[in-house]
Each structure stands twice: as C-alpha cells, then as structure tokens.
Amino acid sequence: MVQKEISSYFTEQNHSQPLLIKAPGRINLIGEHTDYNEGLVLPASIEKAIYFAVSPNESGTIQIETFLTQPEKITFQLNGNHDKYARFWGNYFKAIIDILVAENYPLKGMNCVFGGDIPIGSGLSSSAALCCGFIYAITKVSGKELPREDIALIAQKAEHKIGLNCGLMDQYAVLFGKKGNAFFLDCKDLSHSYIPINLQGYSWVLVNSNIKHNLAVDSEYNKRRVSCENIVKLVQQIKNGVTSLRDVTVEDLHHISEKANETDLKRAKYIIEENSRVLNMMQALTEGNAEQVGKILRQGHWAMSLQYEITTPELDILVKIGEELDGVMGSRMMGGGFGGCTINLVETNxxxxxxxxxxxxxRERTGISAEYYHLAIDDGVKVIA
Incomplete structure (x- = not known):
C-alpha cells in the first residue's frame, strides 16, 4: 500500500511517527465546465488519493519529499523562500505558502513526505488533492484549524497562481466527499448536499485513454471560459440581473445570436444544457435507474465532443466502443478535457x-494501450493515522 510505504519512509528518515493524511482524487459523474459558470456539478471523492506523512520540526523550514514522481526534496523557508526545484509540484506548494504568508497564517516548521496512486493527467484532480491535502496538513501541524471552505478557496487561489483559472468543484469534492454518495454542489451559492448512489448490480470503472493533458499549460481551458464570459456580456445588454451563464437561458441565446460568435454560442448552450443533465442525473441515481444514468453519460460526452469541443479522437473512440458492448450502460469523458479518462457504468456480472x-x-483502433481502474467512492480529506 502506498500510504504504508510513505509512512515507513518518513519514519526511517525522521526517526518519528508521522501524522498520515489522505487527500482523495475525485470523479465527476456529470457537470463539466459548469463550475466556473456558477452552475451545478455532481462529483464524488474516490479511494485513490495522495497521502501526506507530516510532523513538526524545529528547523524553521518546511521540508518536503515526494514519492509522486522521481524522488526530490524541497526546503521552504517560513517566509516563502525556497531552494530551486525541477518538478511541477513545487510550484503548487510555493503558491500555497506564498498565499498563507500573505494572509499572516502562523506557519510552523514541518517535515513532509507525500505520494499517492492517482494517475497524473487522468482527470482525477490530482492537483486539487495535492493542494487541499497539503493545506490541511499545514493546519494540523501549525495548530490553527481552517474551515474546509477556506481551505478550498486557498487551494483554488493557488491553482490560479499556477495559471489554471478553475472553479471550486474539485476542491469541494476533495474536501467534502462522503463514502457511497455523490456530492451535489451549486457553484452559485456553494450550497451542497449528498446524493446516495443507489445502483446495485452495477460498477463504476475508469478507463484511462493514456492521452495526457496539462490544463495549466494548455490554454484551451481558459479559451472556453472566455467564450462563456463573452456571451454573458452580450446577454447583460438585454437582460437585468445576469452575472454568469447560470442566469442565461437557451431563449436568451436566440436573442443575441446575430451579435454573438457562433463558437461562443455553441459553448454557452452546452453549459446551460449540462446544468439540466446534473439535475436529471440526481433523479436517476436516487431512483436507481441505471439505464437513465447511462443515457445521461452518453449525452454528456457527445455534447462535450460536438458543442464544447474538449474531447479527443481517442476518447470518442472509447465511448463508441462502449456503446457497442452489451453490459456498458453508458460512458463519457471525465475532467477538464483534451485527454484523461472515461467514466463507465457497467453491469457487474x-x-x-x-x-x-x-x-x-x-488498442486495435488507436495503437494505444489503455488502463482501467475500479472505482470506490470514499470520504474527503481526513487523518487516517
């Protein structure tokens, strides 16, 4: 088990028993790219996670080692200064420490070893797990607890500093997840509730296309956000009280169609309809209607492919193959797009x-070997030892 390796390595290096924290990845059943449009999302935290072994030190530094990629150690001063680093994860930790320093949070010296089993670039929000888990670890060592809502905002701000202008879905899913439940979040007012996943005889499986994505580098994510903002500005000229696409209807789009860019219109229509798919999915899960769940998954995928244009040919092929197989109720690309996994609902037998x-x-159609992962829905960030 990864967590045992991390804990044992920490003890070997620091000659003390660490506090062990689990920060899960997340799936999203439906509701992609709606979060930054103040829309609706339906994620769930999963068993795969990043683990942090931590303890206080008297050195006045935060010393971090990783099992995540190649071994590397970074030392941060409590004022935010740091040694040079080569790995991407150092940027996230630097952003978090800079934010906490700017907010006069009482940082204390800390030793940290982390690693996990979330496949990087697969759309399972490894970056949100990394940020939320690290902030939570800092609060445990420093002794000043922060509400989980505040941890989510700090983690989001860190991702923004890295260059990904994300919403709050990933952070809330990682922090507030509940075993056996989907997590409904209204991104307009951040109200949330739990939706039991009542699907006996069916299993959730992720299939990794092994097409890697890096949304912070790839500006396509931010381009779609700009498209949504363009439509909001046009609708504001003809309708009061509009602050986001959450306040826009398909009828509003018809009224601005002559002024708006065709691509922007298509993307905005996707967001409006995706919010409806979230509500439909909640009802289908509550009723235990696997056939309807599968239908919504398929609808969501082809909308992402044809309207929002964030899938890849390989992901489309995975979904098409599933549509041809008896036992696959439905599947769709999951995550920000341009690579990663499909989420599939399959008859267990x-x-x-x-x-x-x-x-x-x-493999026959693409020449690429995919990987698959059985999914178990688990709790949000927590101390496990």
Whole structure:
C-alpha cells in the first residue's frame, strides 16, 4: 500500500511517527465546465488519493519529499523562500505558502513526505488533492484549524497562481466527499448536499485513454471560459440581473445570436444544457435507474465532443466502443478535457468481459494501450493515522 510505504519512509528518515493524511482524487459523474459558470456539478471523492506523512520540526523550514514522481526534496523557508526545484509540484506548494504568508497564517516548521496512486493527467484532480491535502496538513501541524471552505478557496487561489483559472468543484469534492454518495454542489451559492448512489448490480470503472493533458499549460481551458464570459456580456445588454451563464437561458441565446460568435454560442448552450443533465442525473441515481444514468453519460460526452469541443479522437473512440458492448450502460469523458479518462457504468456480472473487449478494441483502433481502474467512492480529506 502506498500510504504504508510513505509512512515507513518518513519514519526511517525522521526517526518519528508521522501524522498520515489522505487527500482523495475525485470523479465527476456529470457537470463539466459548469463550475466556473456558477452552475451545478455532481462529483464524488474516490479511494485513490495522495497521502501526506507530516510532523513538526524545529528547523524553521518546511521540508518536503515526494514519492509522486522521481524522488526530490524541497526546503521552504517560513517566509516563502525556497531552494530551486525541477518538478511541477513545487510550484503548487510555493503558491500555497506564498498565499498563507500573505494572509499572516502562523506557519510552523514541518517535515513532509507525500505520494499517492492517482494517475497524473487522468482527470482525477490530482492537483486539487495535492493542494487541499497539503493545506490541511499545514493546519494540523501549525495548530490553527481552517474551515474546509477556506481551505478550498486557498487551494483554488493557488491553482490560479499556477495559471489554471478553475472553479471550486474539485476542491469541494476533495474536501467534502462522503463514502457511497455523490456530492451535489451549486457553484452559485456553494450550497451542497449528498446524493446516495443507489445502483446495485452495477460498477463504476475508469478507463484511462493514456492521452495526457496539462490544463495549466494548455490554454484551451481558459479559451472556453472566455467564450462563456463573452456571451454573458452580450446577454447583460438585454437582460437585468445576469452575472454568469447560470442566469442565461437557451431563449436568451436566440436573442443575441446575430451579435454573438457562433463558437461562443455553441459553448454557452452546452453549459446551460449540462446544468439540466446534473439535475436529471440526481433523479436517476436516487431512483436507481441505471439505464437513465447511462443515457445521461452518453449525452454528456457527445455534447462535450460536438458543442464544447474538449474531447479527443481517442476518447470518442472509447465511448463508441462502449456503446457497442452489451453490459456498458453508458460512458463519457471525465475532467477538464483534451485527454484523461472515461467514466463507465457497467453491469457487474459482465464487467470482466466488457473491460477486456474495451481495452482490446481500443488498442486495435488507436495503437494505444489503455488502463482501467475500479472505482470506490470514499470520504474527503481526513487523518487516517
């Protein structure tokens, strides 16, 4: 187990028992790119996670080692200064420490070893787990607790400093997840509730296309945000009280169609309809209607492909293969886009046959070997030892 390796390595290096913290990745059942439009989302935290082994030190520094990629150690001064680093994760930690220093948070010296089993670039929000877990660890060592809502905002601000202008869905899912439940979040007022996943006889599976994405580098994410903002500005000219696409209807789009860019209109329509799919999914899960859940997954995927244009040919192929297989109720690309995983709802008694066929057909059609992961819905960030 990854957490045992991290804990043992920490003890070996620091000659003390650490506090062990689990920060889960997340799936999103439906509701992609709606969060930064004050829309609706339906994620869930999962068993795969990043683990942090931490303890206080008297050195006046925050010393961090990783098991995540190649071994590397970074030392941060409590004023935010740091040694040079080569790995991407150092940027996240620097951003977090800079924010906490600017907000006069009482940082204390800390030793930290971290690593995990969330596949990087697969759309499972490894960056949100990294940020939320690290901030939570700091609060445990420094002794000044922060509300989880505040941790989410700091983690979001850190991602913005890195260059990804994300919403709050990932952070809230990582922090507030509950075992066996989907997490409904209204991104307009941040109200949330839990939706039991009542699907006996069915399994959730992720299939990693092995097409990697890096949204912070790839500006396509931010381009879509600009498209949404363009439409909001046009609707504001004809309608009062509009602050985001949450306040815009399909009828509003018709009224501005002559002024608006065609691509912007198409993207805005996707967001409006995706909010409706979230509500439909909540009802289907509550009723235990697996057929309807699968239908909504498929609708969501092809809307992302044709309207929001954030899938890849490989992800489209994975979904098409699933549509041809008896036992796959439905699937869609999950995450910010341009790579990563599909999430699939599969009849449990046909799971092995479906996965074997899916992987084989995908390799035959693309020449790429995909990977799959069984999903278990777990709790949000927590101390586990």
């Amino acid at each position: 046909k799971l092995d046959t479906c996965i074997t066929a899916l992987l084989q057909n995908y």
